[in-house]
Amino acid sequence: MNESPQLYLLDGSSYIYRAYYGIRDVATADGTPTNAVYGFTRMLLGLLQEHRPDYLAVVFDRPREETFRREIYPEYKAHREAMPEDLPPQIAAIRQVLQALQIPSLEAPGFEADDVIATLARRYAAEGIEVTVVTGDKDLMQIVDDKIFLLDTMKDTRSGPKEVLERFGVPPELVADVLGLAGDTSDNIPGVPGIGEKTAAELVQRFGSLEDVLKWTNLVNGRKRRENLQAHADQARLSKTLATLRDDVPLESSLVELERQSPNLTDLIPLLRQLEFEALEIVFTPPPPGVVEIYSDGSGRDSGPGGYGVVLRYGEHEKELSGFEPVATSQRMELIAAIRGLEALNKPQTVRLYSDSQYLVRGMSDWIDGWVRDGRLETPGALANQDLWQQLLALSRQHKIHWEWVRGHAGHPFNERCDKLAKRAAEEGVQAAGADRDQGAVPEEEVAEPVAPVSLAALRLEPSLVEEDVDFESENDGQLKLC
Numbered sequence: 001m002n003e004s005p006q007l008y009l010l011d012g013s014s015y016i017y018r019a020y021y022g023i024r025d026v027a028t029a030d031g032t033p034t035n036a037v038y039g040f041t042r043m044l045l046g047l048l049q050e051h052r053p054d055y056l057a058v059v060f061d062r063p064r065e066e067t068f069r070r071e072i073y074p075e076y077k078a079h080r081e082a083m084p085e086d087l088p089p090q091i092a093a094i095r096q097v098l099q100a101l102q103i104p105s106l107e108a109p110g111f112e113a114d115d116v117i118a119t120l121a122r123r124y125a126a127e128g129i130e131v132t133v134v135t136g137d138k139d140l141m142q143i144v145d146d147k148i149f150l151l152d153t154m155k156d157t158r159s160g161p162k163e164v165l166e167r168f169g170v171p172p173e174l175v176a177d178v179l180g181l182a183g184d185t186s187d188n189i190p191g192v193p194g195i196g197e198k199t200a201a202e203l204v205q206r207f208g209s210l211e212d213v214l215k216w217t218n219l220v221n222g223r224k225r226r227e228n229l230q231a232h233a234d235q236a237r238l239s240k241t242l243a244t245l246r247d248d249v250p251l252e253s254s255l256v257e258l259e260r261q262s263p264n265l266t267d268l269i270p271l272l273r274q275l276e277f278e279a280l281e282i283v284f285t286p287p288p289p290g291v292v293e294i295y296s297d298g299s300g301r302d303s304g305p306g307g308y309g310v311v312l313r314y315g316e317h318e319k320e321l322s323g324f325e326p327v328a329t330s331q332r333m334e335l336i337a338a339i340r341g342l343e344a345l346n347k348p349q350t351v352r353l354y355s356d357s358q359y360l361v362r363g364m365s366d367w368i369d370g371w372v373r374d375g376r377l378e379t380p381g382a383l384a385n386q387d388l389w390q391q392l393l394a395l396s397r398q399h400k401i402h403w404e405w406v407r408g409h410a411g412h413p414f415n416e417r418c419d420k421l422a423k424r425a426a427e428e429g430v431q432a433a434g435a436d437r438d439q440g441a442v443p444e445e446e447v448a449e450p451v452a453p454v455s456l457a458a459l460r461l462e463p464s465l466v467e468e469d470v471d472f473e474s475e476n477d478g479q480l481k482l483c
Contacts, residue, residue, distance in 0.1 A: 324429025
């Protein structure tokens, strides 16, 4: 278990562009574009929910015309297209969201976001903090070490020294040497003509550094390559300077100022409504007093492996549950998810259970009484998933439950969160089961583990449940696959 405090530094500009191009055609009723704001906010919330950092800051770029790199090389990033005209107003709104979330936004005159990130990462890593830089920018690989990692949330990859070596062929401290020789077309860093990244890595591996490559140019294979290295030696040095991240940016912020804070709901909720992000309000709106909310989802294939994901909310607290079943259909996983959520309650509660499975919700809202009356719930083989329906009925009698359907995969933050938990649990369960079979350690049918109950004994809950009608498609006996 990792006990080091966790600092996450988010490359704000990278996140904004990913959000802007990743989500299109989102606007308010009056036509104001909000796709970048919505995408950024969704991605940020996912990061907070999944990783729960102790400290966090979002770092932004200054206009590139104001950075020291443009002073020493006016063509730096000169070929990049101007920002889309509908993006600057959205950046202003993103800053408002961050302010309401009480997440610090940082930038430094004369420097780029990467320099600020490098400065903070190395400063606090030296103090024993584990730093994760959230970015897709390869340039930041040069600051990776045993305390500094990169996280690409779009690709769900985490990079340490090993991954940097695999990517560049050199350790992190030599990445700038490779970029000095190869250049970087995205930043308009020239490098040495005729030398690509692979060749640059081979040269740095062989000679040890950019300076040593230039010193021993006469030993480099290929006449044209030797000539280019000799003719463009100063350009290579300049390129390395441009590619090297500064870690001496004068910053006054302290670690205490980066500590996670609770959102300022007085500002946040009206802002979300102004942006027409009503679906995100639920993330910051606690359950009604006296109510436990359970969101559940299952993921499975016909007679294949499956996973479940559950989020319990009570007061200001949340709890995630997930697990794996080696043999399960999608229907069974939906029922198992609800069972695991209810099993986590250790005393009678007033519950609102949300699921995108009509099979589950209609089964427990409409059909279960009929199954009890006509004996099908107890008659062996009379119902599909009979064992799970019996468990659900027994659990439902311990609590006051309202079963509520939510439309799946339609932007509902908790439904999508449960879906992600379920799919990840299924993938990890398959991998673990395969490894165990290879080692002859654990039989496949014993891979799943019981979920430990969550203690809610300290809560004083009193019933205050508001019933809501939900429309469903017509169903005869509840045995069709509706989930």
